[in-house]
Amino acid sequence: MAFYEKIFSALGLKDWCGEAGDGAPLSMADLMAQANGGDAAANGPVFPFPSLDNLNESCATVLQSRDVTKGIENGFLAAKPALKSVLDPITQPLSWMLDGALWLFEVTPWFIMIPILVAISWYASRSKGVTIFVAVSIFLLGLVDHYDVAMQTLSIIFVCTTISVLLGVPIGIAMSKSDNLQRATVPVLDLLQTLPTFVYLIPLIFLFSVTESKLYGIAIILYAIVPVIRLTDLGIRLVDQDVIEAANAFGMNNRQKLLRVQLPLALPNIMAGINQTIMMSLAMVVIASLVSAPGLGVNVLRGIRNLELGVGIVAGIGIVLLAVILDRVSKAALSRVDMTRVKH
Amino acid sequence: MTQPMVSLRGLYKIFGAKDKDMVQFVKDGMSKDDLLAQHKHVLGLNDINVDMQAGEITVVMGLSGSGKSTLIRHLNRLIEPTAGEILIQGEDVMKLSDDDLRTARQQKMSMVFQKFALLPHKTVLKNAGMPLSVRGQDEAACDTEATKWLERVGLKGYENHHPAQLSGGMQQRVGIARALTANTDIMLMDEAFSALDPLIRTDMQDLLLELQKELHKTIVFITHDLDEALKLADHLVILKDGYVVQQGEPQHILLNPNDPYIEDFVSDINRARVLRVRSIMTHLEDGKIPADAHGEVDIDATLESMIAKSGGDTSHAYIVMRDGEAVGTLDMTALVRALVPRAAPEDGARNY
Numbered sequence: 001m002a003f004y005e006k007i008f009s010a011l012g013l014k015d016w017c018g019e020a021g022d023g024a025p026l027s028m029a030d031l032m033a034q035a036n037g038g039d040a041a042a043n044g045p046v047f048p049f050p051s052l053d054n055l056n057e058s059c060a061t062v063l064q065s066r067d068v069t070k071g072i073e074n075g076f077l078a079a080k081p082a083l084k085s086v087l088d089p090i091t092q093p094l095s096w097m098l099d100g101a102l103w104l105f106e107v108t109p110w111f112i113m114i115p116i117l118v119a120i121s122w123y124a125s126r127s128k129g130v131t132i133f134v135a136v137s138i139f140l141l142g143l144v145d146h147y148d149v150a151m152q153t154l155s156i157i158f159v160c161t162t163i164s165v166l167l168g169v170p171i172g173i174a175m176s177k178s179d180n181l182q183r184a185t186v187p188v189l190d191l192l193q194t195l196p197t198f199v200y201l202i203p204l205i206f207l208f209s210v211t212e213s214k215l216y217g218i219a220i221i222l223y224a225i226v227p228v229i230r231l232t233d234l235g236i237r238l239v240d241q242d243v244i245e246a247a248n249a250f251g252m253n254n255r256q257k258l259l260r261v262q263l264p265l266a267l268p269n270i271m272a273g274i275n276q277t278i279m280m281s282l283a284m285v286v287i288a289s290l291v292s293a294p295g296l297g298v299n300v301l302r303g304i305r306n307l308e309l310g311v312g313i314v315a316g317i318g319i320v321l322l323a324v325i326l327d328r329v330s331k332a333a334l335s336r337v338d339m340t341r342v343k344h
Numbered sequence: 345m346t347q348p349m350v351s352l353r354g355l356y357k358i359f360g361a362k363d364k365d366m367v368q369f370v371k372d373g374m375s376k377d378d379l380l381a382q383h384k385h386v387l388g389l390n391d392i393n394v395d396m397q398a399g400e401i402t403v404v405m406g407l408s409g410s411g412k413s414t415l416i417r418h419l420n421r422l423i424e425p426t427a428g429e430i431l432i433q434g435e436d437v438m439k440l441s442d443d444d445l446r447t448a449r450q451q452k453m454s455m456v457f458q459k460f461a462l463l464p465h466k467t468v469l470k471n472a473g474m475p476l477s478v479r480g481q482d483e484a485a486c487d488t489e490a491t492k493w494l495e496r497v498g499l500k501g502y503e504n505h506h507p508a509q510l511s512g513g514m515q516q517r518v519g520i521a522r523a524l525t526a527n528t529d530i531m532l533m534d535e536a537f538s539a540l541d542p543l544i545r546t547d548m549q550d551l552l553l554e555l556q557k558e559l560h561k562t563i564v565f566i567t568h569d570l571d572e573a574l575k576l577a578d579h580l581v582i583l584k585d586g587y588v589v590q591q592g593e594p595q596h597i598l599l600n601p602n603d604p605y606i607e608d609f610v611s612d613i614n615r616a617r618v619l620r621v622r623s624i625m626t627h628l629e630d631g632k633i634p635a636d637a638h639g640e641v642d643i644d645a646t647l648e649s650m651i652a653k654s655g656g657d658t659s660h661a662y663i664v665m666r667d668g669e670a671v672g673t674l675d676m677t678a679l680v681r682a683l684v685p686r687a688a689p690e691d692g693a694r695n696y
Contacts, residue, residue, distance in 0.1 A: 242459045249532075250475045251449035267465075
C-alpha cells in the first residue's frame with residue numbers, strides 16, 4: 001500500500017485519482033526491485049518524500065517525474081520546426097565562414113602561413129620574446145605533424161572570436177547605456193557561463209545536423225561571447241565621470257561621446273574581455289570536437305576513446321601551446337593599448 | 345546699466361525624488377536641516393539671484409557643501425534646476441531644446457575643471473583642439489587654433505605629450521587652453537586651481553588675470569579660498585548652505601561684512617595686502633587739492649605699499665591719482681582704522 005493513498009482518500013480525491021498507479025510506466029528503480037523479487041513500496045522509507053513518483057504510486061493521475069523530462073523533450077521537438085526555420089537561415093553564414101576559414105587555413109602553404117602568423121604576433125605585441133615564442137611553438141607543432149590540426153583549431157577560434165567581438169561589443173555598449181537591459185542580460189550571461197558546456201550541445205544537435213559546422217560554431221560563440229559583453233559593459237561604466245562631464249560641457253553628442261571618450265577609455269577592459277573570449281573559445285573547441293569540430297580536440301577525443309595515452313597528451317600539449325600563444329599575444333596587445341595612456 | 349551676460353533669477357535646486365513639491369516648503373522658510381529631517385530632500389540652492397556682467401570675473405565663494413559647484417553646473421545645465429530662470433544674454437537656457445543646448449555649450453560657454461578632465465588617450469594638442477573638433481571643424485583648423493592657445497598658456501613644445509606626462513599645473517594649463525580654444529564669451533571655472541599647490545596656484549592666478557586683461561571674457565570662478573577670491577574677483581558672491589549671504593565688490597564686502605559668517609571669514613586675511621587705496625580714500629570735493637599732502641599715490645595701490653611709503657607715520661596724507669588726475673585724498677589715520685576688522689571674532693570660535 002502506498003503511503004500517500006490514505007491522504008488522497010481523506011481529501012476525497014479517490015475518484016479523481018482512479019485506479020492506483022498500476023498502469024503508469026515503471027521507473028528503472030521499480031523494475032530493479034521487481035526483478036529482485038521484492039515490492040518497491042514495501043522496502044521504501046516509512047515516510048517517503050512527497051515526490052511526483054511517490055505520489056503517483058498512490059494516485060495515478062499525478063504525473064511521474066519522467067513526464068517532466070519527457071515534456072521538455074516533446075515541447076522542444078514541437079517547437080523545433082519553427083525554431084529551425086528561423087535559426088537555420090540566420091546561422092547559415094556562420095557555416096560558410098567556418099568552412100571558408102578552414103579551407104583558407106588549410107590551402108595556405110605552411111611557408112606562407114607561418115610568416116603571416118609571426119608577423120601578426122609581432123604587429124599585435126611589438127615584443128621580440130612573444131614573437132620568437134610563437135615561431136618556436138608553431139615549429140614544434142609542425143615537427144610532430146600537428147601543424148594541420150593546429151591550423152584547423154586556429155581557424156575555428158579565429159572565426160568564433162571575431163563573431164563574438166562583433167556581436168559582444170555592441171551588446172555590451174547597449175547594456176552600459178541601459179540599466180534595465182543590464183538587469184535583463186546579466187542572468188542570461190550567468191546562465192551561459194554556468195550551464196555545463198555539454199548541455200547546450202544537446203538542443204543544438206536536435207536543431208542542426210551534426211555535419212553542419214555552424215553547430216559547433218554556435219556552441220563556441222554562446223560560451224565565449226560572455227566575457228567580452230561583460231567587460232565592455234563594465235569598461236564603459238567605469239569611465240571617469242569627470243571626463244564624461246567635460247565631454248558634456250563642451251557639447252558632445254552621444255555618438256561623439258561614445259566614439260571619442262567612452263570606447264577609447266574602455267579599450268583596456270574590452271581587450272581584457274577579448275583575451276578571455278579567445279581563451280574560452282579554445283576551451284570549447286575541444287568539447288566541440290564531440291560534435292564533429294575538426295582540430296586538436298579530435299586527437300584528444302581519440303586519446304580518450306581508444307586510451308591512446310601518447311596521442312591524447314601530445315594533442316593536449318598542442319592545445320596548451322596554442323592557448324599560451326593566443327594569451328601572450330593578446331595580453332601584449334592589451335598592455336600596449338594601456339601604454340599609450342601612461343607613457344612616462 | 346547694460347544687460348548682464350548671465351543672470352540667475354530665483355534659482356532653486358533641491359535633490360530628491362519629489363523636488364518640485366519641496367520648493368514651496370523652502371519658499372516658506374524651511375531650513376536645509378529641517379528639509380532633510382522631515383522630507384528627506386537635500387536643499388542645494390536656495391533663491392539665487394546673481395547678475396554676472398560681461399567682461400568681469402565673478403567669483404562664487406563658499407565652503408564645501410555650500411552649493412557653489414552645483415551653482416556653476418546650472419549655467420550650462422549639467423544640472424537641471426528645480427525652479428528659476430537662467431538667462432544668458434537675455435535668453436532663457438531652460439527653454440533650449442537638447443540640440444540648442446548642445447550648440448550653446450559648444451559656442452557660448454567653456455568650462456575648466458578641478459580635476460582637469462582631459463582625455464588621457466589624446467595628446468595635449470588634440471585635447472586643446474577638442475572643442476573645435478566637436479563642432480566639426482577640420483583637423484588642421486583645430487590644430488592651428490590649439491597650438492596658438494597652448495603657446496599663450498606657456499605650453500609651447502609640449503603639443504605631442506600625453507596629459508599623464510605633465511604635472512598638475514601643466515595639465516590645468518591644457519585645461520585652460522582647451523577652454524580658450526573654444527573661443528566662447530563665457531568661461532566657467534570650477535575650483536580650477538584648488539588641486540594645485542600654492543606656488544603653482546599663484547602662477548595660474550596671475551596667468552588668468554593676464555589673459556583676462558587681454559581677452560575680457562565673462563568668467564565665473566568657483567573657489568573655497570578667500571585670498572584667491574579677493575585676488576581675482578570683480579564681483580564676489582558668498583554662498584552658505586545654498587543661499588547668497590552677501591554679494592558685491594570684494595573690497596566693499598571686506599570693509600562692510602553684513603553677516604557674522606563673513607566677518608569670521610575675513611578676519612583671518614591680511615587686510616593691508618588686499619585692500620586698496622580706492623576703497624578707503626576720501627573723494628576730492630570741488631577739485632581742491634590739499635596743500636599739506638606728502639605725495640601722490642595710485643588709486644590701485646595696496647594699503648601695504650602705503651604703509652611702507654609713509655614709513656609708518658600716521659600723520660601723513662596723500663593725493664590719490666587715477667590716470668594722472670587727482671581724484672581723492674588719503675589720510676593715513678583712516679588707513680590704520682581700515683585695517684582693524686569691524687568685529688573681532690570672539691575667542692576665535694567658529695560656529696558655522
